[in-house]
Amino acid sequence: MTQAESRVLCPALRNRIMSADEAAALIRKGDNIGMSGFTGAGYPKAVPGALARRIHQANSEGDRFKVGIWTGASTAPELDGALASVAGVEMRLPYQSDPVCRQRINAGEMEYIDIHLSHVAQFVWFGFLGHLDVAVVEVTGITEDGQLIPSTSIGNNKTWLDEADKIILEVNSAQDMNLLGMHDIYYGTQRPPHRKPIPLVAPGDRIGQPTFRVNPDKIVAIVETHAADRNTQFSAPDENSRRIAGHILDFLQHEVKKGRLPPELLPLQSGVGNIANAVLAGLEDGPFENLTAYTEVLQDGMLQLLKSGKLAFASATAVSLSTDALKEFRENLAFYRERILLRPQEISNHPEVIRRLGIIAMNGMIEADIYGNVNSTHVMGSQIMNGIGGSGDFARNAYLSMFMTPSTAKGGAISCIVPMVPHVDHTEHDVQVVVTEQGLADLRGLSPKQRAETIIERCAHPDFKPALRDYYRRALKGSPGQHTPHLLDEAFSWHLRALAGRGM
């Protein structure tokens, strides 16, 4: 790449440009590395692979080389896959969704901490997670005065840049320079006791600046790349997703009628994936206008809502689009830059802001139990799937907290409504609405027993209803207490049957 084409416009920094291998050589064994990346957007494309090669080389020479990898959220095969493949990760946090990574964790070969996304940045400032040695952050460009133009995600990048001893930047010329102006980096956070209110009262409020500040002395390497983000492909909503979306839209309309929601609703938060996308597609045809979103990730469905004008504004921390949607996004960046703000994840997920704005939170789950406890993370109580991500930040502090799943999994062999979940991520105190394709259970104002009756009758699949009723009826008789009736000797019998390969 010639200097004329380079996006490293700051003259003093041009001498730090080097290859990914040279940059990776600056990382030491045992370092904790804060990398950019959130939902497959804005992660470094070259240095992780170079680091993986270096680790592989060291390991093959009998030199055990591992590092700690901290990110915003999930990344891509080039990062999590590459480093997990060479067994290079000692401790991973705060979220992952990579198949190789997951396999390593569940084989007991890699440690993982699954942390509320709003907690990560402050835990690092507080010194709770150990020392941050290196930041590896993708940016779109470096301005003449050394400011960094963010990429397609913000995540924890501000914190990594502020806290790391050494900074490695990847300047990715495949990211659009017109992203400049779509970011809002808030520099008002402090450690207690010096914290002030966050001055954000609507999803579109700008409270920060469009670029990252950085101490240029800490920049030890700049690697120029030209590579696209991981593509996220969405399948067209299936029948179950459409039915779940339908129940949610009916419920929201009912809440507006009852005066419990304004006609334009309240800011939407939507988890990642096909069901979430189906709900958004449903809003496209629904009666609501002038919607807003205050969420983590802007996916295809929300882009479509922005385009059609149904959605007036979206705040997020990452833009994660399919190839087609990305094309639309880039061709109309000026339009979207007026309607999208990307923020640090401690702000996109901040309990203060979520409670103030009164978010409508919609998140997927693995399973719920009859009393409304939700498992979002563990298969059969012990195997991690992905992680809690931001679902807890939103569920606890939202105006309305909804969890959704098809009522069965494994082709109908397993029920996603169970007597007791073997891992709890969202307690009975934090779950207001449970939705499956069978129906919607509104748990607000219900005691545990009333919740059980509602969840079984509204949400369970007909194939499993009789057995759930039977468990609940026998628990009502045989449980030592009648507040939350349970038979502890068979509460997990459904999971044990599934583990034995006998369905539930």
Next chain:
Amino acid sequence: MTQAESRVLCPALRNRIMSADEAAALIRKGDNIGMSGFTGAGYPKAVPGALARRIHQANSEGDRFKVGIWTGASTAPELDGALASVAGVEMRLPYQSDPVCRQRINAGEMEYIDIHLSHVAQFVWFGFLGHLDVAVVEVTGITEDGQLIPSTSIGNNKTWLDEADKIILEVNSAQDMNLLGMHDIYYGTQRPPHRKPIPLVAPGDRIGQPTFRVNPDKIVAIVETHAADRNTQFSAPDENSRRIAGHILDFLQHEVKKGRLPPELLPLQSGVGNIANAVLAGLEDGPFENLTAYTEVLQDGMLQLLKSGKLAFASATAVSLSTDALKEFRENLAFYRERILLRPQEISNHPEVIRRLGIIAMNGMIEADIYGNVNSTHVMGSQIMNGIGGSGDFARNAYLSMFMTPSTAKGGAISCIVPMVPHVDHTEHDVQVVVTEQGLADLRGLSPKQRAETIIERCAHPDFKPALRDYYRRALKGSPGQHTPHLLDEAFSWHLRALAGRGM
């Protein structure tokens, strides 16, 4: 009581003065009633008993008469005990600790919803819990212009007064008129999307007014009482409590040394009970000066710290003292009024404020599992003890979230560290420190397996360590996944043995 002595100074309201029986007659079958009261402080002393008599009469005549009872938190035998005794409560929320009430709930004769204390007021404004028909609120006096001087707790009283159709006031002349000025009633809360930042940046900040506003047209009855709050007696800290306190004090000193806490610490939140009181007693002899508290309940231990000058300021929603401490409090009210503010519980427990101030949260629990999930509410997974109270509000949003219990219960027959808790109130994502008399487990930055090893070795009682190690070791081999190793067929075997009367 003559008019000269009366504390109903507003002339227009004097004609609403009546007996408790007359006032109770204004309550209808099926009404939802918002009553004052938080930790046995400031609850109505006369109307609940009169209502219980009325209900008993109706029930004995075959007329099923039940009401919904909403409070701040726990009350006293005159309220919860009286109404539960006559089976007068259909639905109780958000917290109780009354033996008769608990017995009814666990017998399946009374519904109960156990709600985060910071959520209650807003759920009522949002209309999520149904209609609030009547407020029954104790006050210290009524000013000439009709403002209400709060009593020894605020709880949800502002919300009850604002939202109820009808208001019954109890004016309790046993409460000290010099309480005037100790309260800070914030009227800045709104429903979304109209919410603004809460302008509170230190425990002593005044953001509201000293009295409740009330629409006088809604006041249907005023009952004059002269009765003390329930006394809370504290036993002198036992050996276990002193050892738990010692571990916590050592830990806090260590955190100051490491630069993770300032020398004056951060605002303290302390749960209710003897262990909490022991920790506070420990602070009395500790090295920390100029402490502050931002908590729910001001108990004896904190009063002592204020008196000695160790504690510079305490914010709470209730003052709940023993007889001796109450004497000290009343004799020096002018001194304490400069150092104590009582706030509505949505402010004392507000996630926005708790996160901003950076609270050190210390709460009791029933049991923890080896992975750091905490059960605060259920015995053997099904019987309610009291409720989650504010522990979740604080744990989730605190700077440091600690949970404490003796390592065993039932004279050593039962371990309070178990393989898996059969009810989760605080998930692995929200628990940073577990403390027993055996030691303190600092879980920050640890993966599930690292947490298990730490909790077993630091916190479990020596009598149960071998069996916990054995479970964990076998789970490491036999679990379907190695992220959070569990054997689902024996995860509750400890509880099942206890239920069978065979210890654990």
